[in-house]
Amino acid sequence: MELKTAADFNFKGKRVLIRVDFNVPLDKQNNITDDSRIRGALLTIRKILSDGGSVVLMSHLGRPLKKLKEDGSVDYAKYTLRHILKRTSELTGVEVKFADDCISNNAFEMSSQLKPGEVLLLENLRFYKEEEKGDAAFAEKLSKHGDVYVNDAFGTAHRAHASTTIVANYYTAANKMFGYLMADEIKHADKVLKSAEKPFTAILGGAKVSDKILIIENLLNKADNILIGGGMAYTFFKAMDGKIGNSLVEDDRIQLALDLMDKAKRKGVNLLLPVDSIIADKFDAAANTAISESGRIPDGWMGLDIANNAIYDFTQVILSSKTILWNGPMGVFEMPKFQNGTKAVAEAVATATQNGAFSLVGGGDSVAAIHQFGLADKVSYVSTGGGAMLEYFEGKELPGIKAITG
Numbered sequence: 001m002e003l004k005t006a007a008d009f010n011f012k013g014k015r016v017l018i019r020v021d022f023n024v025p026l027d028k029q030n031n032i033t034d035d036s037r038i039r040g041a042l043l044t045i046r047k048i049l050s051d052g053g054s055v056v057l058m059s060h061l062g063r064p065l066k067k068l069k070e071d072g073s074v075d076y077a078k079y080t081l082r083h084i085l086k087r088t089s090e091l092t093g094v095e096v097k098f099a100d101d102c103i104s105n106n107a108f109e110m111s112s113q114l115k116p117g118e119v120l121l122l123e124n125l126r127f128y129k130e131e132e133k134g135d136a137a138f139a140e141k142l143s144k145h146g147d148v149y150v151n152d153a154f155g156t157a158h159r160a161h162a163s164t165t166i167v168a169n170y171y172t173a174a175n176k177m178f179g180y181l182m183a184d185e186i187k188h189a190d191k192v193l194k195s196a197e198k199p200f201t202a203i204l205g206g207a208k209v210s211d212k213i214l215i216i217e218n219l220l221n222k223a224d225n226i227l228i229g230g231g232m233a234y235t236f237f238k239a240m241d242g243k244i245g246n247s248l249v250e251d252d253r254i255q256l257a258l259d260l261m262d263k264a265k266r267k268g269v270n271l272l273l274p275v276d277s278i279i280a281d282k283f284d285a286a287a288n289t290a291i292s293e294s295g296r297i298p299d300g301w302m303g304l305d306i307a308n309n310a311i312y313d314f315t316q317v318i319l320s321s322k323t324i325l326w327n328g329p330m331g332v333f334e335m336p337k338f339q340n341g342t343k344a345v346a347e348a349v350a351t352a353t354q355n356g357a358f359s360l361v362g363g364g365d366s367v368a369a370i371h372q373f374g375l376a377d378k379v380s381y382v383s384t385g386g387g388a389m390l391e392y393f394e395g396k397e398l399p400g401i402k403a404i405t406g
């Protein structure tokens with residue numbers, strides 16, 4: 001798919017409405033603790049400004065209508081995008097203006113008066129329930145802020161919200177496109193999904209099978225190897241009549257685990273489980289630990305990480321791969337005693353990448369892990385997508401993408 005992007009458009013004299021994802025983490029004093037989402041939009045903003053256009057930024061911050069104050073009112077002071085105004089000015093190098101309501105007369109007045117090189121930030125879109133509802137009248141109003149619409153918020157592309165999807169209906173095909181960040185996400189995901197060089201290995205981990213069923217199903221049609229670690233592995237062991245002690249298990253997914261293993265066999269996909277586990281006598285950073293075969297865990301113990309033989313098996317497969325997709329940790333990596341498997345996998349992915357493989361890491365916790373181990377710049381691409389990336393790899397069409405590509 002040839003993507004229509006901001007790179008190929010001349011924005012001279014245009015007022016450009018950009019959907020960004022400035023949903024940054026804030027501390028108790030409302031200071032930004034990680035500004036990478038703002039940085040992520042800079043390429044797009046700079047391109048428009050240097051072409052001679054002006055920019056209207058719109059974003060959400062948190063879920064203000066879901067997280068009300070104790071008295072039931074909206075916490076405007078907590079969820080205002082004013083918190084990020086100063087940092088956005090610093091990073092863009094432009095004194096960013098602020099409209100304290102995204103669709104007020106004042107906001108339209110401000111956007112209509114923007115001159116080339118100027119930037120306006122609109123107040124939190126989610127102060128309006130119409131945003132998440134994908135309300136057409138609200139989306140049409142938003143569209144009045146710009147002659148051109150750019151979507152650079154991959155993290156919300158799986159939601160048919162007013163600003164991520166519906167607003168695009170009010171622009172001609174020529175006047176809507178992806179920003180650099182979003183185009184980059186799609187390009188890298190497509191490289192894995194649509195033109196993976198073989199052998200293609202997917203590494204899946206995390207807590208629950210139920211969260212990963214659709215992605216496993218879809219990857220069974222594409223991958224040569226599927227490595228399964230993390231809490232979800234024990235449902236597979238139980239399905240094979242293994243003893244898993246107190247390990248995480250989803251009893252209602254046992255038949256599904258059997259079906260997935262059967263499908264893998266029929267399709268010739270190597271679905272590999274961790275032969276051994278680091279087990280613990282409680283879910284605690286200070287628990288006593290031992291090593292056990294993953295299907296022979298004693299009563300009262302639980303598997304919290306993959307152990308050495310599993311690490312060896314997984315590493316061999318990873319090192320012989322040309323394309324690698326990694327989603328989800330191999331164990332409870334937040335606790336030092338159970339981080340070894342995730343770290344070893346991260347290192348193997350980094351080494352394979354160094355040897356020429358293409359590797360994409362995505363999904364909240366594996367992204368956190370790759371940063372924690374200082375290896376983020378040793379893999380080919382780290383997705384900022386979260387839920388959007390998961391749905392893309394499930395084979396779903398994302399509404400935010402379809403709204404632009406048609």
Ligand code: AMP
Pocket residue numbers: 205206207208211229230231232248303304305327328329330331332333334363365
């Ligand atoms: P997910 O959000 O489904 O990707 O799951 C990530 C979470 O799964 C992390 O917080 C891990 O600590 C947790 N996790 C990974 N392995 C295990 C395990 N063996 N037992 C319990 N939790 C686990």
